[in-house]
Amino acid sequence: MKERDIAPGTTFLAGAGLNLFAVLDCAALPESTTAPMLASGVPLADYRRLVLLGHGGRRLWAALQKWGVKTTDPVDHYSLTLTRQFIRDYLGDPPVCWLYPQTDYLAPLQQLxxxxxxxxxxxxxxxxxxxxxxxxxxxxxxxxxAELPLRVEPERPSPCATCTNKPCITTCPVEAVQIDRFDVDGCARYRLRPQSPCADRCLARLACPFFPEHRYTLAQMQYHYRHSLGTLRAWYGETETEQPGDYSPRDKDNQPV
Ligand code: SF4
Ligand code: SF4
Known part of the structure; x- marks a missing residue:
């Protein structure tokens, strides 16, 4: 299959908000990436390509609102439905093995x-x-x-490299954000506090000055953070956390138009 053969499919995905698309060669994945996958039983040797899809910015959320919220996990449901359609209609329905979401396999997404x-x-x-x-x-x-053409984005520098003030670090109320370490436990416990301003958003993430035009809408942010709060609650066994409302004038400023 050539790049031009999958172009209509990636255009379809991008229009639906799945505007990040990469194809990796299974045989060329580094051992640090394959080890956790193989340990969780991923049949990597049976396949040629690993396809990774993502969304950048607000388009997926807007497309989902038009498509309709049909389940309790609408983002996963939407993403899987559109990706299945892409595989069927644009790739010729080859055999696939799902890695993410909603599988028991471990896919090291950040490494990928x-x-x-x-x-x-x-x-x-x-x-x-x-x-x-x-x-x-x-x-x-x-x-x-399917032997899809490989696709990765060109190597570009990290925005963090030119971010001199690093407001993400100074904004976090519990100093969970550090230059060389993120305190997962400290962040989680603060988010679980009653009336926590971080229950449905991350103030430090919102303080990042790069690409504000892609910042999630408040509704999108609240969806993702309330979802993760539920996971944290189950993990920490917390039950007393209240659902947040609006907390401060900052919210309005942070809410994109
Ligand atoms: S504010 Fe954004 S760009 Fe700056 S260091 Fe933090 S994450 Fe990186
Ligand atoms: S959610 Fe709150 S506590 Fe956690 S990193 Fe963001 S600002 Fe800090």
Missing amino acids: GALAGWSHSSPLGLGIHPEYGVWFAYRAAFLTT
Whole structure:
């Protein structure tokens, strides 16, 4: 299959908001990436390509609102439905093995994102994309027997390299964000506090000055953060956390138009 053969399919995906698309060679993945996958039972040797899909910015959320929220996990449902359609209608329905989301396999997404040229590490513990900043995410990953043309983004510098003030570090109220370390536990416990201003958003992430035009809308941000808060609650066994409302005038300033 040639690049021009999959161009209509990637255009279809991009129009649906799945505007990050990478194809990696299974046989060329580094051992540090394959080890956790193989340990979780991924049948890597049976497939030729690993396809990674993501969204950058706000388009996916806007497309999802038009498509309709049909399940309790609408972003995954939407992403899987559109990706299945892409595989069927644009790739000729080859055999695939789903890696993410909603599988028991372990896909090291941040490592795969770095190999795809999407992601540098940042003090926030999130990847940062050279074009979308901290406003991107992984939406689906699968293996396929189809010999798709390889595709990664060109190597570009991290925005963090030119960010002199690093407001993500100074904004976090509990100093969870450090230049060389992200305190996952400290962040989680602060988010779980009653009336926490971080229950449905990350103030430090919002303080990142790069690519504000791609910053999630408040509704999109609240969806993702409330979802992760539920996971944290289950993990930490917390039950007393309240759902947040609006907390401060900052919210209005941070809410993109
Ligand atoms: S505020 Fe600066 S250092 Fe922090 S994530 Fe954004 S670009 Fe990187
Ligand atoms: S969610 Fe809050 S506590 Fe966690 S890193 Fe962001 S600002 Fe800090």
